[in-house]
Amino acid sequence: MIPTTLKHTIAVLVNDQPGVLQRVSGLFGRRGFNIESITVGQSEEAGLSRMVIVTTGDENTLEQVEKQLYKIIDVIKVIDLSSRPMVARELALIKVKAEPAERPEIMGVIETFRAAVVDIGPSSLMVQVVGDTEKIDAMIELLKPYGIRELSRTGATAMIRGNV
Amino acid sequence: MSAQIPNVQSTDELREKWMKPEVITGSEMLLRSLLLEGVECVFGYPGGAVLYIYDAMHGFDDFKHLLTRHEQGAIHAADGYARASGKVGVCIATSGPGATNLVTGIATAYMDSVPLVVITGNVATTLIGTDAFQEADITGITMPITKHSYLVRDVEDLPRIIHEAFHIANTGRKGPVLIDIPKDVSAAKSLFKPHTEPVMMRGYNPRVLPNKLQLDKLHQAIAEAKRPLILAGGGVVYSGGHEELLKFVETTGIPITTTLLGLGGFPSGHDLWIGMPGMHGTYAANNAIQQSDLLISIGARFDDRVTGKLDGFAPHARIAHIDIDPAEIGKNVKTDIPIVGDVKTVLEMLNIEAGHSSYADEWRTTIAGWKKEKPFRYDDSEEVLKPQWVVEMLNDTTRGEAIVTTDVGQHQMWAAQYYRFNKPRSWVTSGGLGTMGFGFPSAIGAQMANPERLVISINGDGGMQMCAQELAICAINNIPVKVVVMNNQVLGMVRQWQELIYDNRYSHIDLSGSPDFVKLAEAYGVKGLRATNKQEAAAAWQEAMDTPGPVLVEFVVNKHENVYPMVPQGATIDQMLMGDKE
Numbered sequence: 184m185i186p187t188t189l190k191h192t193i194a195v196l197v198n199d200q201p202g203v204l205q206r207v208s209g210l211f212g213r214r215g216f217n218i219e220s221i222t223v224g225q226s227e228e229a230g231l232s233r234m235v236i237v238t239t240g241d242e243n244t245l246e247q248v249e250k251q252l253y254k255i256i257d258v259i260k261v262i263d264l265s266s267r268p269m270v271a272r273e274l275a276l277i278k279v280k281a282e283p284a285e286r287p288e289i290m291g292v293i294e295t296f297r298a299a300v301v302d303i304g305p306s307s308l309m310v311q312v313v314g315d316t317e318k319i320d321a322m323i324e325l326l327k328p329y330g331i332r333e334l335s336r337t338g339a340t341a342m343i344r345g346n347v
Numbered sequence: 348m349s350a351q352i353p354n355v356q357s358t359d360e361l362r363e364k365w366m367k368p369e370v371i372t373g374s375e376m377l378l379r380s381l382l383l384e385g386v387e388c389v390f391g392y393p394g395g396a397v398l399y400i401y402d403a404m405h406g407f408d409d410f411k412h413l414l415t416r417h418e419q420g421a422i423h424a425a426d427g428y429a430r431a432s433g434k435v436g437v438c439i440a441t442s443g444p445g446a447t448n449l450v451t452g453i454a455t456a457y458m459d460s461v462p463l464v465v466i467t468g469n470v471a472t473t474l475i476g477t478d479a480f481q482e483a484d485i486t487g488i489t490m491p492i493t494k495h496s497y498l499v500r501d502v503e504d505l506p507r508i509i510h511e512a513f514h515i516a517n518t519g520r521k522g523p524v525l526i527d528i529p530k531d532v533s534a535a536k537s538l539f540k541p542h543t544e545p546v547m548m549r550g551y552n553p554r555v556l557p558n559k560l561q562l563d564k565l566h567q568a569i570a571e572a573k574r575p576l577i578l579a580g581g582g583v584v585y586s587g588g589h590e591e592l593l594k595f596v597e598t599t600g601i602p603i604t605t606t607l608l609g610l611g612g613f614p615s616g617h618d619l620w621i622g623m624p625g626m627h628g629t630y631a632a633n634n635a636i637q638q639s640d641l642l643i644s645i646g647a648r649f650d651d652r653v654t655g656k657l658d659g660f661a662p663h664a665r666i667a668h669i670d671i672d673p674a675e676i677g678k679n680v681k682t683d684i685p686i687v688g689d690v691k692t693v694l695e696m697l698n699i700e701a702g703h704s705s706y707a708d709e710w711r712t713t714i715a716g717w718k719k720e721k722p723f724r725y726d727d728s729e730e731v732l733k734p735q736w737v738v739e740m741l742n743d744t745t746r747g748e749a750i751v752t753t754d755v756g757q758h759q760m761w762a763a764q765y766y767r768f769n770k771p772r773s774w775v776t777s778g779g780l781g782t783m784g785f786g787f788p789s790a791i792g793a794q795m796a797n798p799e800r801l802v803i804s805i806n807g808d809g810g811m812q813m814c815a816q817e818l819a820i821c822a823i824n825n826i827p828v829k830v831v832v833m834n835n836q837v838l839g840m841v842r843q844w845q846e847l848i849y850d851n852r853y854s855h856i857d858l859s860g861s862p863d864f865v866k867l868a869e870a871y872g873v874k875g876l877r878a879t880n881k882q883e884a885a886a887a888w889q890e891a892m893d894t895p896g897p898v899l900v901e902f903v904v905n906k907h908e909n910v911y912p913m914v915p916q917g918a919t920i921d922q923m924l925m926g927d928k929e
Contacts, residue, residue, distance in 0.1 A: 198549075201498070202486060202487070202490075202498070205487065206490055209490055209491060210491075213491050243677070246677060247677075247678060250673050250674035250678075253673070254494075254674055255550070256495040256515060256548065257550055258550050259549050259550045
């Protein structure tokens with residue numbers, strides 16, 4: 184039987200204290216929970232940060248993840264974003280090999296994806312692309328034939344749609 | 348003769364003195380804040396990074412400081428103090444090796460939900476991160492084994508942090524909290540503003556009151572159950588809900604089994620008590636769990652030593668789980684009726700509408716039959732001293748009135764099996780982590796918390812040698828712990844496993860070369876006695892009881908004795924090896 188491992192996106196509102204990221208990521212590590220990506224940054228409230236964590240596991244695992252997270256004193260709130268309609272975005276910077284002759288073709292790809300060129304070198308372009316995971320995967324696939332010199336992508340950050 | 352605990356001079360006058368707003372050092376703030384938390388006794392070991400704190404303690408006698416001989420002794424003593432009193436245990440160690448020596452004790456307390464405030468020194472804030480002398484990232488090291496931790500960066504935060512730490516340690520699911528104080532913070536001066544107001548932390552709101560709907564569901568389940576059973580754990584003792592539990596059991600008439608840490612939470616010897624479950628549990632308790640149709644777990648966490656093979660655990664039962672920690676519910680065993688709340692409060696509420704479990708008459712008879720049919724038993728002997736007999740003797744002479752602390756291993760299981768507990772907080776043992784070296788120093792803490800009670804520490808010859816150096820503090824402070832060493836010259840529980848599971852391949856278990864325990868005790872200035880047969884044992888124990896102050900009694904017991912019943916790992920709990928009798 185194939186275990187049902189689903190991807191879950193959770194937002195964790197935490198006190199903006201030193202060591203909080205370690206507490207949260209350490210919890211995942213030692214409890215055997217998977218972290219696919221984790222992003223951290225300021226939240227709408229001073230003194231609080233928001234982490235967005237993409238994890239995989241069945242419903243029981245997700246329940247344990249949430250409950251264990253709440254045991255951390257610096258965790259204020261845990262929200263299972265993927266249980267509701269949400270918007271998730273990640274960003275990638277891709278440095279692609281681009282001799283002047285190839286550039287028009289590459290620009291075509293970039294425009295189709297509504298990505299942007301953010302730097303131009305003598306023989307390379309730096310491309311910035313924002314979107315969901317699939318879009319960025321697709322963009323990378325299309326740029327691969329030209330030669331990717333460097334790639335850096337963030338994890339997902341996400342929010343529930345609407346007024347919630 | 349009681350332990351020399353100072354009369355804590357917590358008078359209004361002194362309180363006023365402590366509360367007076369004045370400019371003092373972080374170290375003085377620490378001491379005053381501890382006093383405001385009602386601390387009477389701390390266990391510790393000085394070193395470079397806590398010298399300002401120890402300097403502030405010079406001539407300070409508002410609380411007792413016990414200088415242990417190893418930081419591990421200090422934290423286990425603080426742990427024993429907390430378990431035997433219900434108050435927060437406090438210990439102090441220096442940075443680096445001092446702090447890392449506490450790790451085993453912190454993990455022990457964390458696994459068993461024991462409230463501790465652990466204070467460590469650290470190198471000055473300017474040196475943190477430079478691999479300075481005796482620097483260790485102790486908050487990082489202990490993150491997985493503390494309920495919460497603090498690295499104090501500003502002296503002005505100290506009073507608040509200490510107040511929060513005590514609150515966190517001793518509320519909700521209790522546990523150890525670490526406060527790491529850099530040396531310059533303990534030296535820095537600032538205006539002391541005592542922190543005594545209620546703690547408000549957004550991320551910390553333990554749920555005390557249960558959901559009423561779930562309580563109704565449980566009442567309904569009890570009314571319908573034909574084979575209900577209560578599984579009570581350490582949460583009963585920690586919440587102080589033992590009287591409510593007794594009332595609940597007597598009202599409903601539901602039989603009860605208590606886990607290792609739950610011992611004392613319900614009177615052993617009560618008609619409805621069926622002993623301890625699990626790996627070395629009773630025949631009655633294990634069978635009852637397996638055949639129950641409603642299992643009500645109260646402050647117990649379905650540890651694997653209790654459940655055995657999880658897939659085959661309580662296969663016919665609906666599970667109700669009462670716990671203050673929501674994360675325990677559904678963690679190991681699927682729960683049908685989850686009740687999050689403080690055990691005492693939940694039981695109080697349940698008792699309002701509790702009714703007799705009237706369909707369970709046949710079940711009660713069945714269980715009584717099991718209890719009678721196969722109680723704990725052993726082959727007594729006149730030639731060799733049997734450890735079970737020794738525990739029975741201790742039980743007979745104290746009639747369950749003593750506080751018993753144990754180390755880990757066979758003697759621990761025999762103590763759990765053959766000692767009878769009447770009162771909560773009379774049983775101090777390392778359950779979750781199974782920490783050797785815990786038994787003896789924890790007794791020192793238990794005695795400090797209960798100067799007038801008899802404290803017996805039962806140890807094996809292995810564990811005794813892991814913290815024996817603390818005999819010194821018993822001697823100098825006249826802490827009258829009666830130290831029992833069950834000497835079988837071997838790592839008994841390991842030998843038992845090697846015999847039963849590893850095909851008699853006895854690998855590295857021989858403890859030849861152990862010291863003469865009587866001489867060891869005497870070397871520290873503690874009276875030492877030895878017994879090799881029943882007559883000597885009775886006489887030695889009588890002498891120990893008649894002697895004021897600490898005494899070590901070595902019982903040279905049968906080397907080949909095993910703990911039965913035993914559920915082999917990977918088996919369901921009704922698949923018990925019963926020993927020679929089968």
